[in-house]
Amino acid sequence: MIARRLLSVALCLSLAVALLPERAASRDINEDPIVVQDPHFGEVLFYFYQQDYFPAIVRLLAAQKQERVASHIEESNLLLGGLYLSYGHHLRAAEIFQELLADNVQPAIRDRTWFFLAKIWQQRGYVDESERALENIQNELPGSLEAERQMLHAQLMIDRGRHDEAIALLEDWRDKTEWSSYARFNLAVAMVRSGQVNNGARILDDLGRMEPFSEELRSLRDKANLALGYAYLQDGQPLAAKPPLQRVRLAGPFSNKALLGVGWADAEVEDYSRALVPWMELKSRNLLDPAVQESMLAIPYAMAKLDSISQAADHYLNAIEAFFEESNRIDSMIELIESGYLFEELLAQDAHGTTGWYWDLDKLPDGPESRYLYHLLSTHEFQESLKNFRDLSYLHRNLDDWQGSVDVFRNMLDTRELAYNQRLPRVETSLAAADLDGMVARKLDLDARLNSIETNGDALALANKREFELWGEITALEQSRAANADIPEAEEVRDKIRLMKGVLQWDLEREFKARLANIRRDLRETGEALVATQRSRRQVDETMRNEPLLFQSFNERVDGLMPKIDLTKARVDSAMGRQRAYLQAIAVDELRAQKQRLNIYTVQARFALAAIYDMSATTVGSTSE
Amino acid sequence: MRRLVMIAAAVLAWAATTDAGLAQDAELEGSAVMASAQSAEASERAAREEFRSLDEEVQDLKKEVLDLNRDLFLLEEELLFPANSQVAFFISMDVGEYFALDSVNLKIDGKEVANYLYTDREVDALVRGGVHRVHMENLKVGDHELIAVFTGKGPHWRDYRRGATLTLNKGIGAKYVELEITDRVQKLQPEFEIKEWE
Numbered sequence: 001m002i003a004r005r006l007l008s009v010a011l012c013l014s015l016a017v018a019l020l021p022e023r024a025a026s027r028d029i030n031e032d033p034i035v036v037q038d039p040h041f042g043e044v045l046f047y048f049y050q051q052d053y054f055p056a057i058v059r060l061l062a063a064q065k066q067e068r069v070a071s072h073i074e075e076s077n078l079l080l081g082g083l084y085l086s087y088g089h090h091l092r093a094a095e096i097f098q099e100l101l102a103d104n105v106q107p108a109i110r111d112r113t114w115f116f117l118a119k120i121w122q123q124r125g126y127v128d129e130s131e132r133a134l135e136n137i138q139n140e141l142p143g144s145l146e147a148e149r150q151m152l153h154a155q156l157m158i159d160r161g162r163h164d165e166a167i168a169l170l171e172d173w174r175d176k177t178e179w180s181s182y183a184r185f186n187l188a189v190a191m192v193r194s195g196q197v198n199n200g201a202r203i204l205d206d207l208g209r210m211e212p213f214s215e216e217l218r219s220l221r222d223k224a225n226l227a228l229g230y231a232y233l234q235d236g237q238p239l240a241a242k243p244p245l246q247r248v249r250l251a252g253p254f255s256n257k258a259l260l261g262v263g264w265a266d267a268e269v270e271d272y273s274r275a276l277v278p279w280m281e282l283k284s285r286n287l288l289d290p291a292v293q294e295s296m297l298a299i300p301y302a303m304a305k306l307d308s309i310s311q312a313a314d315h316y317l318n319a320i321e322a323f324f325e326e327s328n329r330i331d332s333m334i335e336l337i338e339s340g341y342l343f344e345e346l347l348a349q350d351a352h353g354t355t356g357w358y359w360d361l362d363k364l365p366d367g368p369e370s371r372y373l374y375h376l377l378s379t380h381e382f383q384e385s386l387k388n389f390r391d392l393s394y395l396h397r398n399l400d401d402w403q404g405s406v407d408v409f410r411n412m413l414d415t416r417e418l419a420y421n422q423r424l425p426r427v428e429t430s431l432a433a434a435d436l437d438g439m440v441a442r443k444l445d446l447d448a449r450l451n452s453i454e455t456n457g458d459a460l461a462l463a464n465k466r467e468f469e470l471w472g473e474i475t476a477l478e479q480s481r482a483a484n485a486d487i488p489e490a491e492e493v494r495d496k497i498r499l500m501k502g503v504l505q506w507d508l509e510r511e512f513k514a515r516l517a518n519i520r521r522d523l524r525e526t527g528e529a530l531v532a533t534q535r536s537r538r539q540v541d542e543t544m545r546n547e548p549l550l551f552q553s554f555n556e557r558v559d560g561l562m563p564k565i566d567l568t569k570a571r572v573d574s575a576m577g578r579q580r581a582y583l584q585a586i587a588v589d590e591l592r593a594q595k596q597r598l599n600i601y602t603v604q605a606r607f608a609l610a611a612i613y614d615m616s617a618t619t620v621g622s623t624s625e
Numbered sequence: 626m627r628r629l630v631m632i633a634a635a636v637l638a639w640a641a642t643t644d645a646g647l648a649q650d651a652e653l654e655g656s657a658v659m660a661s662a663q664s665a666e667a668s669e670r671a672a673r674e675e676f677r678s679l680d681e682e683v684q685d686l687k688k689e690v691l692d693l694n695r696d697l698f699l700l701e702e703e704l705l706f707p708a709n710s711q712v713a714f715f716i717s718m719d720v721g722e723y724f725a726l727d728s729v730n731l732k733i734d735g736k737e738v739a740n741y742l743y744t745d746r747e748v749d750a751l752v753r754g755g756v757h758r759v760h761m762e763n764l765k766v767g768d769h770e771l772i773a774v775f776t777g778k779g780p781h782w783r784d785y786r787r788g789a790t791l792t793l794n795k796g797i798g799a800k801y802v803e804l805e806i807t808d809r810v811q812k813l814q815p816e817f818e819i820k821e822w823e
Contacts (some may be wrong), residue, residue: 011803039715039822042756049750054691062702089691091684124680126671337676388683396692402697410702528635557700561693568689575682582679586672 037071053087111137123380147179163194189505204228222254238268272302316609323602330595337587392576399569459508462515472503701714710763710797718751719807724815764795789817
């Protein structure tokens with residue numbers, strides 16, 4: 001095992017989960033470190049840390065299938081669950097967690113994982129699943145997550161109409177952070193919905209007077225004031241409605257509605273001059289806002305009340321014209337959406353092709369249509385559907401790429417198989433010519449001869465060529481007639497021959513052991529080379545046996561995967577079509593509702609205008625009479 | 626909807642002073658508004674159900690495509706880099722305080738096989754413990770010389786270029802080689818090492 005970078009992964013899941021929400025608590029880096037032992041596990045982390053969840057999952061699934069993460073079995077399963085969760089494949093993530101979270105994970109990590117799963121499910125409208133996930137949390141979550149969990153729980157209860165339970169939960173709120181303000185707002189909502197209007201109003205009034213320290217809280221204060229003001233207006237208490245409505249900031253997401261409400265509060269007490277002040281301010285604002293649209297009718301209404309009939313008529317005419325133009329723009333927008341290009345355009349803004357769960361469109365496409373989409377984009381339903389559409393587009397591109405690659409694989413396999421079949425006869429001929437068995441027999445024969453030489457001490461057998469020739473010459477001389485003559489000179493020659501023979505024999509015997517060892521070493525190396533050759537031969541034979549099977553296996557895999565890709569791609573295309581249609585339907589419904597509202601306003605403006613004309617005609621008639 | 630009723634009521638109430646008959650239209654309109662609210666609720670419920678059904682379908686497809694990708698990924702690897710000849714080269718970083726990686730250049734037996742330029746995101750992933758498979762190669766059995774050149778910013782943000790070498794003995798079966806960048810704390814310098822992944 002090579003010691004590698006120490007990861008601060010208290011089980012990788014904590015990282016996976018910690019990375020999920022943008023404002024999640026910081027990653028836990030004080031957990032027991034683990035060591036990356038399998039490079040393929042480290043490779044998965046490489047993609048995971050870049051938030052490239054799709055390739056990370058693919059690599060992890062492949063590594064698991066090939067048993068390449070044997071040292072990280074537990075971590076890799078949990079990481080896979082975390083990756084699925086980050087990728088937005090929440091159903092599969094939940095299956096994994098259900099299997100693994102019970103025993104294998106620290107309770108803190110397990111609880112946090114269930115919390116994020118619950119949150120994702122709530123956003124996706126999986127209310128039952130979200131509640132079940134919350135039930136799996138056993139201990140208090142760290143930091144602000146606990147408050148967020150309670151809030152999520154209360155939200156689920158309110159969504160399900162269990163207001164009393166939500167009230168009980170929210171009334172017990174002990175947290176002192178900014179979450180307590182949200183909790184009080186939700187408490188007021190639950191109270192109003194359950195009929196405890198006065199209690200709800202008191203809480204909203206408190207919230208509307210708080211000193212906020214962040215933009216989020218300022219926005220919440222505006223929301224509370226607006227809700228309270230409109231509740232009083234609806235209850236016929238215009239004087240009580242005015243103070244909370246006036247506490248709403250002049251520039252903010254709720255300012256238009258507040259200005260409209262302030263105007264109506266004045267109008268209700270018949271102070272039309274005062275009512276005109278906020279309404280005239282609204283008139284200069286974005287006509288897309290329903291409050292602004294309504295102000296275009298409210299202004300002439302107030303003017304008429306102030307007997308400025310002629311000005312009122314002008315304003316009605318202006319309103320009718322503005323509504324007409326706006327209505328035409330909405331028609332063009334509906335046409336654009338129905339053409340189907342809008343969503344592709346929206347996704348084109350996402351240069352990285354992100355596949356993560358926490359993905360938002362941070363920039364709308366330039367163009368007149370963008371202003372209609374702000375409201376839609378703020379809804380979970382549209383955002384989540386757009387994410388699904390984005391993910392399907394990614395899957396489509398991915399399968400498209402693989403289609404091309406598989407064609408290349410097919411060509412590659414065909415070429416490789418052809419080359420193999422062409423080379424095979426030559427290889428077979430070469431193999432047939434190599435007499436490996438004969439070589440082994442010769443080696444064994446040499447071993448036997450060497451053993452015999454050693455046993456007999458036959459030093460001459462290991463003589464080199466020159467020594468052997470010398471030995472032959474000496475022996476020949478020894479046996480020659482002259483050397484054996486019975487004369488003194490011959491005796492002297494015989495002595496020299498004996499001396500020469502003795503020296504040669506001495507040399508041979510002195511070298512005998514070394515030569516024997518050298519030859520034995522050479523023979524041993526020859527034997528080893530023969531064994532290696534035999535092994536190689538076996539491998540060649542095995543390859544020749546297996547290669548056709550390997551080709552067959554590859555061919556089967558390619559042949560099996562090609563139609564699978566086609567089929568899945570067709571299903572992805574069809575799902576994309578349905579998802580696009582669904583998104584179009586949401587967007588078009590929203591726009592049609594806007595158009596319908598404009599139509600109603602137009603009718604009312606026309607009617608009021610006609611009434612003014614009638615009244616003028618009547619007045620002129622009675623004057624002339 | 627409430628605002629709608631409010632403006633409709635206000636405008637019509639004023640108008641009614643001149644023509645009582647139109648007040649009935651206002652009531653009718655009020656009923657229409659109620660009916661439309663109910664139908665909106667029903668269509669919202671239907672839309673939620675449709676959303677869920679589509680979401681479940683997308684979830685199924687994600688699983689299928691991921692499984693398909695796994696099979697294709699393995700097929701590609703086995704086809705291009707058979708296990709017997711496969712050698713994979715991984716880059717890893719430990720700490721990385723004394724070196725900011727820009728690129729890695731790999732040569733095997735004198736031939737350049739990879740020249741990889743790292744993005745900030747990739748470097749960050751390496752620093753956090755990720756391991757990058759920078760290259761895969763098919764090598765014959767026997768010895769091979771590997772040279773890796775690391776380029777980046779060293780201590781005091783100076784340009785830094787260092788090489789490391791390894792004689793790699795390729796046997797039968799896949800081999801994994803690690804190109805590791807670590808910090809030599811005593812010398813306040815980075816250290817580059819190539820070793821076989823055991």
